[in-house]
Amino acid sequence: MDEQALLGLNPNASADYRERASAYFEQLKVSHDAWQVCAEALVQRIYSDDHVKFFCFQVLEHQIKFKHSELTALQQQLIRETLMSWLQSQMLNAQPEKTFIRNKAAQVFALVFVIEYHTKWPKFFFDILSVVGLNPRGVDLYLRILMAIDAEVVDRDVIHTAEEARRNTLLKDTMRERCIPNLVESWYQILQTYQHSNSELTCQCLEVIGAYVSWIDLTLIANDRFINMLLGHLSVEVLREEACDCLYEIVNKGMDPIDKTKLVESLCQVLQSAGFFSINQEEDVDFLARFSKLVNGMGQSLIISWSKLVKAGDMKSAQDTLQSIEMKVPLMLQLLVHEDDDISSNIIGFCYEYLHILKQLAMLSNQQKANVEAVMLAVIRKLTYDDEYNFENEGEDEAMFVEYRKQLKLLLDRLAQVSPELLLSSVRRVFNNTLQNWQTAPFMEVEVAIRLLYMLGEAIPASHGAHFCGDAAKASVLQDMMRTLVTSGVSAYNHTSVALEFFETVVRYEKFFAVEPIHIPNVLMAFLDHRGLRHASPKVRSRTAYLFSRFVKTLHKQMNAFVEDILRRIQDLLELSPHANGFQTLLTSDDQLFIYETAGVLIVNSDYPAHRKHILMRNLLSPLMEKFKILLEKLMLEQDEERQSVLADCLNHAVGFASRTSKAFSNKQTVKQCGCSEVYLDCLRTFLPALSCPVQKEILRGGVRTFLHRMIICLEEEVLPFIPTASEHMLKDCEAKDLHEFIPLINQITAKFKTQVSPFLQQVFMPLLHAIFEMLIRPAEENDQSAALDKQMLRRSYFAFLQTVSGSGMSEVIANQGPENVERVLFTVIQGAVEYPDPIAQKTCFIILSKLVELWGGKDGLVGFADFVYKHIVPACFLAPLKPSFDLADAQTVLALSECAVTMKTIYIKRGPECIQYLQQEYLPSLQVAPEIIQEFCQALQQPDAKVFKNYLKVFFQRAKP
Incomplete structure (x- = not known):
């Protein structure tokens, strides 16, 4: 092996060495026989460095996971022998391997098991057990292997493919047939051998039993010898938490309801006689949290059994189970009121389900009523904050208590369903007692x-x-x-x-x-x-x-008498001041928004006549306007960037505050009816100069643009004289994002005022389009995702603008732009429909095209438009859906296709038989469409029901696509 590369495995190695080690690992992964070198290194114990051993196991793991099928039978056997030799060597080592190595080895064993247990290695477990026996090192590895197998085959948190799920079911079935009783016997032997001498191995073994009990025959575990041993562990401090978890898994196993009730009851009797049912507040909270979870599991299991028995009509058994449930309630209550919230939280599920049972009963016994009251008092007690809660700086503990309170709220809601009268009287008693002495109460x-x-x-x-x-x-x-x-x-x-x-x-x-x-x-x-x-x-x-x-x-409605008094008292809270020198106002600007809105609501909804409302609104907004003018002047002169940012923020808040007051108006109380138009027009006059401020453009334009949106709604046509100037400023030195955000304003004006804004639209139309076109062709960095997204959004906004203009009865705005400009616009729409793989834009383009065909496509339509229809619009309806990027499985694309169908249908409606003739004799034959399909297409197009053609078109393109 490359000794130099192996040096990089040490966590303290330099970056260069680590990089070399990583490259070496990649090299070994693709090599055919490198794994054999690693296997030999493990068996021969060539390396003492833990990181190198781990590395060798990683190489083996990769080989088994991804290349096992490429190995010969001999090579597969070699891997098995390597693993068993390594396992054998662990019995003799002076020192056990580090935990991370043992875990990795267990994972490798589990991978081989999953692949080979059915075929090559049916004696997998017997081979391992014969090597490890009861040797503590061997037992540790055996238990880790079992947990690794659980992670691969059983763990429900891991998402498996359908094929893996089938494989896992087969593995479990085979294990049940071949070896489960032997495994269970080995666990019993391990527990018996080590319960007094090695708590770590005992806890590991309990964890294995808890993991496997969900899918093996329960009688193998839920029997006297195991349960007695587990209950014995509950009295041993180092074992009891794990024993609790193990019992919880046993109780949670799905079973016949009567058998489940018997199991839980027998378990409870033993726990009760061992003294576990009287909770000592001094008890170790970690153990009690596990114990609480166990009791919760027992309670919920019994409730599930009760529900099944009631459903099956076995009322006698259901009554017996209900009695069992009732007997656990005192224990449940002790855990619910425990001062540690984790312990209490773990029992809430049982408590909630118990109340759900009571809700279903026709009559409650006195004991059940007492139980309800006890739960209620427990909830009230546990809702209470403790001294340590930090209200000004809430951290993790506080967040956990807030979550816990939410659980208690669910209990309280459930209590209200069981007995609203009892809840009301309990709360009333607590409430009245506390509020009588609130001055002295904590x-x-x-x-x-x-x-x-x-x-x-x-x-x-x-x-x-x-x-x-x-x-x-x-x-x-x-x-x-x-x-x-x-x-x-x-x-x-x-x-x-x-x-x-x-x-x-x-x-x-x-x-x-x-x-x-x-x-x-x-x-x-x-x-x-x-x-x-x-x-x-x-x-x-x-x-x-x-x-x-x-x-x-x-x-x-009840505020009229207090309006002016309130406005006077909140005056100082409305002040607009930039944060400077660490000075903090009483309220943040976000809070001030609510105060301004409140002031607006008070003025607008008062019983005052319009002239009085006008005065009050002016008094509210004048200071804002005065301050705005001063701050804008300061900003124009300010050189320091940080200070510029503070001033721009403050100006933006001012616009936002004025905007927020306008939310008080409604259809019943318009700005005009309240006599406030002039005040808001003054605001417009005050704010618009900010658009020509050379610094902090983005924030100032954003604020003023939002205000204009509000004023279009509130001031109606009175806002129109301001639009041309505002537009001119907003179109100067703008970026793609500015344009994209400006277009909705123009759309709003167009849709609202229609022909009233026709002269303005005529004037702004081409300058706006030139700005858009220029922005779209501006080169950007190849990998600049943000610029690409800005362009996509701008393109969509542009098409949305054309849709608004054509759809608001304003198509003459486009038609009057001169033939070459009209043509340019139309070509951009065709381009949008066909060339850009953006179904949202494509859908809009087809909506525009069908609208223009409807308006201009008739016999007396726009000169030359009929030619354009046949040369460009009809082909677009075919070329767009035929593009590979036009994905008919995507919902947005299907909507685009639907609009494409509408466009075709509109062409047919406007041009009649001429359209059919063109499709039959010229266009569709040019696409090499078979005559019978052409016939079918034209018949579908002529159907009176548009839906028929929409459905047909989807099928047509599904067939046409390669």
């Missing part, structure tokens, strides 16, 4: 009390706010609790979690305030002062900004 108790009220909203759904009207029993409970929440003063509790929970709950039950509006002023003050938007915690301020906007939106 934060976690106050938070969970409010949290429970919040969770009731989903747990006990109320259609159309029935919590606060209609169903008096439910309404009164929730209504009382809400009244207590907003009058108790708990909103002043000084803890992040309580503040957040208070505002979340107030917004969830906003219908309460429609019923009792007297409480609105108090809650508004809580939102607006140090409890909400001015809270010490940025997290609370941010969330409150969003919740406040929701609160105002849903209750705007």
Whole structure:
């Protein structure tokens, strides 16, 4: 072997050496006999370096995995002999091999097993067992080989092909026939020999049993000698976790329901008599987490048995199984309330399914009702935060608790289905007791009390706010609790979690305030002062900004008396200021968006007359406009790039804030009706100069473009005078991406205003197209994926623009561009339909073509267009689908073909028999289409039902493609 190359296997070797070793490995992989050198090195123990030994096994592994079928019978035998010789040598080694080598060797054994067990090596296991006996080194390797076989043949996490799945089933069947009882006997011998002297081997053996028990005859394991031994292991600290997992796998095995119940019951009796059913809080939590998983498995197995028996109508056995389930509930509850969340979390599945059974029962016994109450109290207790939870800087532990809380919420929802009355009364009791003494209660108790009220909203759904009207029993409970929440003063509790929970709950039950509006002023003050938007915690301020906007939106009818007071109080929160010198405003710009929207909602939905709304909206937006002008001037003069970026961000926020206020308008409350048009026109006049700013173009243009989109919706035709100037600026010095983002604006104007914008479109049409064409032919780096994508998106936008123009009754805009320009446009559409392998663009091109044929393709259509139809459009309908890139198995391509069919159909409708004659006598014969197929094609085209032709065309091209 190349000794120099082998030096590169050492993790500390230099990059050059490592590269050489990697190249050497590739070289050995393709060599015919290099594996034999490696096999010899392993058997002769030529190398002592662990990395070289590992390397040799890798070469062997590659040979077996990818080239086994190329080997002669003698060579295959040599591999078997090599493995057995190596295994034998391990019994004699002074030191055992490193774990990573043993694992790799086990993988190689497993690969050979998978290929040769049926044919060449039926005695695989017997040969290995005869070599290893009960030698600890040999046993270790034997168990690793069994786990490697499990990974290859059984492991459900590995995705297998259908062929591999068949092979694996055959392997398991053959093993059941040939050797499983012998393997099970070997496991028993290993456990008996090593349970007191070698915990590592014992645990390995338990893992093997757990892995194999799912598909072997259960009676081989679920019998007195094995179970007693396993239960004995539960009392040995170093073995009990693995023993627990092994028992879990045994319990989880699919079985006849009555047999399963017997198995679980016998297991439980032994566990109970051994004292495992009384949980000691001081017990080792790692073990209890495994034990909890085992109890969960037993409980869920019994529930599955119960369901099967009920379904089969065997009510007596079902009743016996239900009794077994009920007997596990006290243990389940002990584990559910355990202070360690992992232990509690592992039992939630059993708990959830148990409640599902109770939900199905007609009547609950007193004991079952007590169980429901106990689960409820456990959930309430476990929902509570602990002292260590870090609210300002949440890490992994906090994330795990949030997930755990979600599981508890599912339990609470299930409790509500079993007994809504009990849940309501339990929550009410906890809630009232806590809120009476909130000043002295720890934060976690106050938070969970409010949290429970919040969770009731989903747990006990109320259609159309029935919590606060209609169903008096439910309404009164929730209504009382809400009244207590907003009058108790708990909103002043000084803890992040309580503040957040208070505002979340107030917004969830906003219908309460429609019923009792007297409480609105108090809650508004809580939102607006140090409890909400001015809270010490940025997290609370941010969330409150969003919740406040929701609160105002849903209750705007009740807000009229407070509009101006609220606007005055939020004035300072609306300030626009670039972040400088580390200065942080109270709210981030994202939070301010919600405040601006809220202000807009308050003004627009108030009962004020239009002139008053106009004044309030101007007062809201004027400071923004003034600041915008100042900052834009600063940006024009600023040299420092970082500072330019800060100023541009701030200007962009200003535009975004103004845009957001316009969201308050609706069809019932338009900008015009509210008297606010002039204010927004002023905003436009203020913002448009930013388009000609020579720096930070992308961000400024993006912001103004978004504002224009909003204004087209809000201001209607009043926005039109601004469009030409805006377009002119946006088309200057632009990139493909800018153009791609500008076109939707033109499309929006075209589709909305149609003929009103015809003069503007006439004017902008060719300059826009020239800019697009220039961008598309601009050379780019060969591997520049981003530039290629930008061009593809621009091409799609261009075709979308032509589609909008032709589809909005504006085809004269194209027709009036002069013959050579019209021709150029038409050729780009033909090109788009045929040449670019982009089905989305192709579909659009065919839509344009069919529209133009409809408009210009008749007898009195555009001069010269009929020629164009026959020379270019008809051929495009055939050439595009015949392209190799036109994949008829792709959904988007099928849509493109569907539009292609519409185009053909439209040509036939507009040109009649002349079209059929052209296809029959000229075009289709030129493609060498057989006469009978031509006949068939023309008949399908003449069918009145367009769908017939669409379906035919797909079949036609499927046949035509090579």
